[in-house]
Amino acid sequence: MNARMSASPACIAQVVSQLIGDTPLFELARTGSGSRLLLKLEQFNPTGSCKVRMAREMVLAAEREGKLKPGGHIVEPTSGNTGMGLALVAIERGYRFTAIVDNHAARDKLRAMQAMGVNLVFVDNPGGKPSTIARRKLAEEIAKTTGAFWPDQHHNPNNNGGYADLAAELLRDLGNDIDYLVGAVGTGGTLCGTTKELRRLGSQVTTIGVEPIGSIIFGGPPGNYWQTGAGAPAGFPVGPNVDHALIDEGLTVGDVDAFTAARVVAKRTGLLIGGTSGAAVHIGLRRLALVEPNSTMVVLVCDAGEKYLDSVFNDEWLRERKLLDEAAHERLHRLFDAYRASIALAADTSIPEPA
Secondary structure (H helix, E strand, C coil): CCCHHHHHHHHHCCCHHHHCCCEEEEEEEEEEEECCCEEEEEHHHHEEHHHHHHHHHHHHHHHHCCCCCCCEEEEEEEEHHHHHHHHHHHHHHHEEEEEECCCCCHHHHHHHEEEEEEEECCCCEEEEEHCHHHHHHHHHHHHHCCCCCCCCCCCCHHHHHCCCHHHHHHHHCCCCCCCEEEEECCCCHHHHHHHHHHHHHCCCCEEEEEEEEECCCCCCCCCCCCCCCCCCCCCCCCCCCCCHCCEEEEEEEEEHHHHHHHHHHCCCCHCCCCCCHHHHHHHHHHCCCCCCCCEEEEEECCCEEEEEECCCCHHHHHHHHHCCCCHHHHHHHHHHHHHHHHHHHCCCCCCCCCC
8 A cells, every 4th residue: 555545644743833742862972881871852843942842831831821812922032942932832823922032042043933933023232142131121021011921931830841741751762760861051941840750750860950151050150152042141030940959960061162062973973963962962971981880871952953054063153253172073082982992892802811
């Protein structure tokens, strides 16, 4: 029978949001001691990001609570991924959406939102710094003056709740527990929401949160950074979705190491991942040699690298900002090679046993 004719209607999505979830796991590295580093590739969601999970949940919860009426208006400050998620849900459910943005966001994210019919409202960001505070202030003003629904992803508990399915997918696909979960932290929803559900389901996972150097979420000194979608600038009131009780260790990664990891992953595997995911991968690769034998470490890859062809994967853009470091690339390639060599060494049975 023709394959087209035999397809079950149950396997055919009728709206794009039905394609959210069930993203794949990919083994990036393994050690001779049996430990492995897996990537949860959230870039395979519609909009190329994990944020579509929580965007859907925030909108559905607003409908249940009567905060969104048919034909309503949504407004949200965003660096792009949450905006694209909200845009998708708004299209399907008949809402208008205004995104408050700045030019610190990746250009392709802005272009994607425009392609989806989003009304982009820009705020100034002198020196290319994130304008997180100014964007929040404008969103609040628009919500108050027009009656638009402001999800406020940093303070909305349904952000975290949107990742319950992600946790269940991990346990289902692995068939056993996760020893370490690594993820970038911005609103806190992805890592904390996934961790909360994992622990509710009985997991003993240890979590490692990652933010850019210059972000203030874990208490470090403020500074400039080019990673988008993670971290918080000076003066930003970090919301309760960053639940420190659910983050066992908080670490910082500089732009050079974050972007280097994303670029090396692309060259070694063909997978393009975003810059903040690169930061999480950097930590995962460094920690893999130090964990207990036979450990499973999962890095949450929050979005796709195709959104950063003008920045993370653009040599000229990196050089202008002094972020292209060939030595860092070489060091990371050597680390991959060392892991591969450790597997060969562990499997080598040619050395005779002592008499």
